Amino acid sequence: MNFLNKSLAAAAGKGRVAPGEVISINVDLILGHDGSAGKILAAWPGGERVACPERVVFTLDHTLPAPTVASRQLHQEMKAFARREGIHLFDRGEGVLHQVVAERFTPRPGMIIAGADGHVATAGAFGAVAFSLKPEELVRLLVTGKLQVTVPDVYRVEVKGKMPPGVAARDLAFEVLRRLDPETVKGRGLVFQGPGVWALSTAGRMALCNLIGETGAVTGLIIPPQEADQGVKPDLEVALENLEPLVACPPSPFNVRPLKDLEGLPITQAVVGGCASGRMEDLRELVLGLNGRKVHREVTLLVTPATRDILHQMEREGLTRVLRDQGAIILPPGCGPCPGNHLGLLAAGDRALAATVRNVPGRMGSEHGEIYLASPPAIGAAAAAGAIVPWGKGR
Known part of the structure; x- marks a missing residue:
C-alpha cells in the first residue's frame, strides 16, 4: 500500500484498504471557522453533543473584527457553542485556521484532519491527510467522531x-x-x-x-x-x-502564464498574507520584492500576518515598520481580504495581484474586478512598480 492508504487503514483500524473501498475512520482534528460555522450551527440537531470536543478547533478569522451586525451575532453564537461543548475556540485574533493548527496542534505524518473549509490540505505539508467537508457533513462528524470516506x-x-x-x-x-x-x-x-x-x-x-x-x-x-x-x-x-516565475490569471487558478508575458500590466491592489502567504518567509520575500522602494501611488498594498505569533515576530524583526514606511497597510491576523468579506474589497476596474488561493470573479468583491495570483516577491515588485514586472524592475 502507498502512504495515503496506510494512513487511512490505520485510522480505520484495518490492516489494508484498497481504492474504491468505503471505510469509517477516526479523525484527529476537526476544523471550522466563522466562514462555515453559520451553516454548521443551523444544521445542528437539537439535543446532540460533540463527541470528541478536545479534537475540535474553531477560529474567528474570516470576519474578525466583525464587519456587520450579522457577523457579530454569529461570533456570539460560536462562543456560546464553544462554551457549551468544550471545544477549542480561537476568538481573539490568534489568526487564520490553518496556521493556528500548524503552530498549536503539531500536524504529523498520517494524522487525519477534516474541516469545513476548502484548504485544509495545507496540513498536507506535514504529511497529514486532510479532507474538506461541507458544513452539513461536518455536523455528522462532530456528533459521531467518525468520518466515512471512499479510499x-x-x-x-x-x-x-x-x-x-x-x-x-x-x-x-x-x-x-x-x-x-x-x-x-x-x-x-x-x-x-x-x-x-x-x-x-x-x-x-x-x-x-x-x-x-x-x-x-x-x-x-x-x-x-x-x-x-x-x-x-x-x-x-x-x-x-x-x-x-508564474502568474495564475482570471478566471481560474489553472489559467497560468509566465510572469514575463504579463510585464507592464497595471495593478491597483496587492495582497500578501492569510493562510496562503502570511508566514515570515513570505513576508520577508515581499520586502525583498519591494527592494526598498515605496508602494506605487496607484496601488494599495495589504499585508495580513497569518497569526498573532507571526505578527509578533514581524515586530521583533522590524518588518511592520519597514512595510508601513514603504506604504503597506498591515491588517489584523487572519484571512484578510481573501474571502471577500471585508478589509480590502475590489470594485469594478480594480486589478489585484495576490498571493492568495482563489481568483474566480467576485472572490474579493466586485465580479468586475480582476484577481491575478503570484508569489510574494513578485507582488512586492509589482506593488512598487504599479504593474506586473520581473523582480528588480521598477516603473
Whole structure:
C-alpha cells in the first residue's frame, strides 16, 4: 500500500484498504471557522453533543473584527457553542485556521484532519491527510467522531532538482496547476514526493499544499521521504531547474502564464498574507520584492500576518515598520481580504495581484474586478512598480 492508504487503514483500524473501498475512520482534528460555522450551527440537531470536543478547533478569522451586525451575532453564537461543548475556540485574533493548527496542534505524518473549509490540505505539508467537508457533513462528524470516506486512488507528482534563484514555492504550485487536467485528479489524492519538494522549507511546503484545494483532488499531501513510492512511475514530473516565475490569471487558478508575458500590466491592489502567504518567509520575500522602494501611488498594498505569533515576530524583526514606511497597510491576523468579506474589497476596474488561493470573479468583491495570483516577491515588485514586472524592475 502507498502512504495515503496506510494512513487511512490505520485510522480505520484495518490492516489494508484498497481504492474504491468505503471505510469509517477516526479523525484527529476537526476544523471550522466563522466562514462555515453559520451553516454548521443551523444544521445542528437539537439535543446532540460533540463527541470528541478536545479534537475540535474553531477560529474567528474570516470576519474578525466583525464587519456587520450579522457577523457579530454569529461570533456570539460560536462562543456560546464553544462554551457549551468544550471545544477549542480561537476568538481573539490568534489568526487564520490553518496556521493556528500548524503552530498549536503539531500536524504529523498520517494524522487525519477534516474541516469545513476548502484548504485544509495545507496540513498536507506535514504529511497529514486532510479532507474538506461541507458544513452539513461536518455536523455528522462532530456528533459521531467518525468520518466515512471512499479510499482514493493517488496522482503522484515527482519533484526533482533545485529551486533556481527568483522562483518561489508558489511558482511550483502554479506549474503543477498549469500541467494538471482537473478531470484527471478529481476525486484522487494528490501526493508529492522527490528531493525537490523535500528540500522546501516548512513555509514553502505549506504554500504548495495550500493550493491543493483548487485542483479538485479529494486530499493532498507531501509524502515523507521514508514512505516514498519507489519504482512507481509518477503521473507528473517537475524539474525545478526549468521553473520560472508564474502568474495564475482570471478566471481560474489553472489559467497560468509566465510572469514575463504579463510585464507592464497595471495593478491597483496587492495582497500578501492569510493562510496562503502570511508566514515570515513570505513576508520577508515581499520586502525583498519591494527592494526598498515605496508602494506605487496607484496601488494599495495589504499585508495580513497569518497569526498573532507571526505578527509578533514581524515586530521583533522590524518588518511592520519597514512595510508601513514603504506604504503597506498591515491588517489584523487572519484571512484578510481573501474571502471577500471585508478589509480590502475590489470594485469594478480594480486589478489585484495576490498571493492568495482563489481568483474566480467576485472572490474579493466586485465580479468586475480582476484577481491575478503570484508569489510574494513578485507582488512586492509589482506593488512598487504599479504593474506586473520581473523582480528588480521598477516603473
